[in-house]
Amino acid sequence: MQVIFKELTTNFEVILLESLIKNEKKEEFEKIRKNLINQPSKEEFGDYQCNICLVLSKIYKKSPREIANRFVKKLKANKKISNLCEDLEIAGPGFINIKLKNNILIEEIKSNIKCPRAGVPLSNKKNKNHLRKKVVVDFSSPNIAKEMHVGHLRSTIIGDSISRILELRGYIVLRLNHIGDWGTQFGMLITHLKDLYSSDLKKIDNIKISDLVEFYKASKKRFDNEKEFKKRSREEVVKLQSGDRESIQLWKLLCDQSRKEFDQIYKTLNIKIKERGESFYNPYLKSIIEDLNLKKILIEDQGAKCVFLDGMTNKEGKPLPLIIQKKDGGFNYATTDLAALRYRFNKEPDGDNATRIIYVTDHGQANHFAGVFQVAKRANWIPEDCEVNHVPFGLVQGIDGKKLKTREGETIRLKDLLSESIKRAKEDLLKRLENESRSETNDFILNTSRVIGIGAVKYADLSQNRITNYQFSFEKMLSLNGNTAPYLLYTLVRISGINRKNNMPEDNINSESISYSHDLEWKLIRKLLKFDEVLISIEKDLMINRLCNYLFELCQTFNRFYDKVPILKVEMSKKISRLTLCALTEKTLKLSLELLGIESLERM
């Protein structure tokens, strides 16, 4: 319905401007045009509302209702507006409630049914060469030789969903996995590896580390306790960074084995992402220093090369530095992040030619990114018309409100968490089958519980406002009531049920005869038509929970309709009209679940 909204806004603006000119207040136009037409604060107020008369009352020094009367008269005289609107009603102190004509809404429904994106328009934004804009989404980013945990889960799920939504809107999306594959920890890992497998070093393929996490822990323990080991580890870092052949081989071995673990998780979660770890940017680090030097913003302090940040201070009240090069000459993550940012905005072939970079990390890194962005801006590395966004998210907590841990106090492995969810979904399903005396094939049971189990975990995360911490509860996310994946899937299953029972041949459907009379039909129509506006708002603020909220409301609206309004056992024209609503609900839901990375089901 975005198109209608825009047309209404344009024509309202014309009338507003005429009025202002007539009253010699033209200069106010820019200030007050912004929120000329709003979403209604309540459904019963109509399709949109206009609150401008209360503002005009101040400017014209007349009562808002008096102004509203005149304004509405002018609006009604406008042909384009009267073609769209059934009624412009003045309410309360001077609000104008806008109700659209039924046939306009029905035309929208028909057009959305035909549209493969269910009415969501493609973004018309293009880059300077009039090509589709490219967005880099940086998400997931686990560390080599460490287990993925719930913190990575949020980044992965949110980043994936953002990518999918931007793709639907027509952007070219480059999903990047900025994995931690470089840095000082590799010194100890490689040294430990060399000690353990000294005899196999010639035949590297023979080395199989059974448990990388245990391996990491053992290395760390030695690093912290053995002086000699620590020394060798440090030397190993230098070797690695200077490109020593054997060190590089062992580094690759560690990365490969880790990658296998990650890929399993990504397969389970159905995540597509391109691995481009920190090591990729090594060749570009030196020029970061050079360029910052050239621009005279790099300052040496206590042996380290820093950029001092504006508006940020440390404990002593002095300007906070962003360390670009350590006193030992090594680079750290700020350097890599700057190099990555610059590369992504650079033109091809030495860059990605992006116009927007989105970083999905926990909000603990907010300061870090604020610093990095500030330096990038001062160094002029963010081109005109381009933007960077940090998309922060809160912690995953247990029921106790503390960081999610096992009973033993250990970090929960992501793969254990996912299989637990599937297991619980399966138990629920089996119980239901028994209660209803249903029998299903083993394949059905496995697939259904997998889709529900994974979907529930994803949806629980995405439906939450990402900025706040959220409490992880299998019980809630798998519940069949409330704003959960199973509730949405169930709604879809109901529609599939209707389709199965419907024996009417498809070519009987004549969309010309569509008409609606029931109040619940109209509520569903209006809800369906909000879909595009929801997605467009998400493109700006990247709050995925808006989509989930919308879907929950859509399903509630549909279920009320389904409960009270017969669909199949009615006369032909009503049946066709109602089946059309079912079809669009189904399409919207399926598409949305896809955007959330959740699979659909026909039966459950």
Added chain:
RNA sequence: GGGGCUGUAGCUCAGUAGGAUAGAGCAACGGUUUCCUAAACCGUAGGUCGUGGGUUCGAUUCCCUCCAGUCCCGCCA
């Protein structure tokens, strides 16, 4: 000490480019099945929107004070 984020019903959370009587789910209580999956639907009850100021015709929303929780603050990422 500085900065970020959070504080809304018993619990978990929506809602904030200012708008009319602040919404869901869970838990509690009550109701609905000749019909498409009742895994649903309907109703009742539950609120000083952390505190105190300010701006405004109008503030949960914007600004300031204070309180509470949490995260970050020089060579880890």
